[in-house]
Amino acid sequence: MSEFRDPVPGPEAPRHFIRAKSEPRFPGGPAADPAGSHHERRIRSFQPRRSRVTAGQEDALQRLWPLWGLDIDGHRVLDLEEMFGGLPVVLEIGFGMGEATAQMAADDPGTGILAVDVHTPGQGNLLALAERNGLSNIRVANGDAIILLREMLPPRSLTGMRVYFPDPWPKKRHHKRRLIQPEFLTLAARPLAPGAILHCATDWEPYAEQMLEVLSAHPDFENTQEDGGFAPRPAFRPLTRFEGQGLDKGHKVRDLLFRRVTTRA
Numbered sequence: 001m002s003e004f005r006d007p008v009p010g011p012e013a014p015r016h017f018i019r020a021k022s023e024p025r026f027p028g029g030p031a032a033d034p035a036g037s038h039h040e041r042r043i044r045s046f047q048p049r050r051s052r053v054t055a056g057q058e059d060a061l062q063r064l065w066p067l068w069g070l071d072i073d074g075h076r077v078l079d080l081e082e083m084f085g086g087l088p089v090v091l092e093i094g095f096g097m098g099e100a101t102a103q104m105a106a107d108d109p110g111t112g113i114l115a116v117d118v119h120t121p122g123q124g125n126l127l128a129l130a131e132r133n134g135l136s137n138i139r140v141a142n143g144d145a146i147i148l149l150r151e152m153l154p155p156r157s158l159t160g161m162r163v164y165f166p167d168p169w170p171k172k173r174h175h176k177r178r179l180i181q182p183e184f185l186t187l188a189a190r191p192l193a194p195g196a197i198l199h200c201a202t203d204w205e206p207y208a209e210q211m212l213e214v215l216s217a218h219p220d221f222e223n224t225q226e227d228g229g230f231a232p233r234p235a236f237r238p239l240t241r242f243e244g245q246g247l248d249k250g251h252k253v254r255d256l257l258f259r260r261v262t263t264r265a
């Protein structure tokens with residue numbers, strides 16, 4: 001539990017200020033629990049992780065969060081045009097430490113990336129990478145992507161969505177926590193413009209099969225692959241950190257590219 005010390009405590013002042021659960025861990029930075037109790041119980045697709053934040057990440061969080069950070073509080077609808085200066089915007093869910101996100105932003109400065117994760121060190125890392133590489137087309141969102149999709153994104157406001165190596169939740173009793181399932185796809189479809197591509201990748205074969213099955217069955221998406229199968233890895237997707245770990249273990253990586261459709265043939 002972190003705490004902020006009063007540098008010069010007066011006689012009446014408490015020696016320590018203990019941080020309340022909802023207060024930001026880094027003043028001016030991302031909120032600890034941005035949606036708070038505003039939202040009903042929901043299945044969490046992310047793992048609780050101990051987050052040790054380096055000095056560089058902490059510095060980036062405190063300086064850059066007010067400029068490029070966004071807490072997912074579920075209370076307002078975002079104006080993406082204003083946030084990204086009119087660029088087309090893709091949403092990346094679960095960017096981890098953000099190296100691949102920064103690479104894609106650098107490779108395609110004409111596209112804005114709204115990058116969401118709950119992981120504080122990764123948020124700091126991505127902000128630092130954006131600053132170091134002069135990337136003005138990244139915004140970092142803190143919190144649950146489900147609330148972002150459901151409450152904060154206008155209909156048809158995104159030209160794409162990326163979900164790279166979502167937590168595989170391999171145990172059967174945890175399968176319900178997997179992100180890619182029919183209810184998620186229904187939420188994901190609403191902010192996607194017609195023709196927008198939902199791009200998923202995973203190194204966990206049973207999850208890849210599940211993704212293919214639920215995406216193929218969902219009425220708002222169609223496979224870009226004529227044979228109805230997995231897609232070749234697109235050149236624009238860099239190797240991600242989790243992908244590298246999967247490849248080291250001999251896993252096969254699968255990409256899925258599905259198009260948002262409004263009516264099916």
Ligand SMILES: C[S@@+](CC[C@H](N)C(=O)[O-])C[C@H]1O[C@@H](n2cnc3c(N)ncnc32)[C@H](O)[C@@H]1O
Nearest residue numbers: 045046094096117118144145164165240241242
């Ligand atoms: C297995 S990691 C993959 C990270 C990165 N894409 C990569 O390939 O290296 C999955 C990430 O998704 C994030 N995540 C999972 N569910 C999420 C949700 N509902 N909202 C925001 N982030 C989520 C986790 O915090 C984690 O950082």
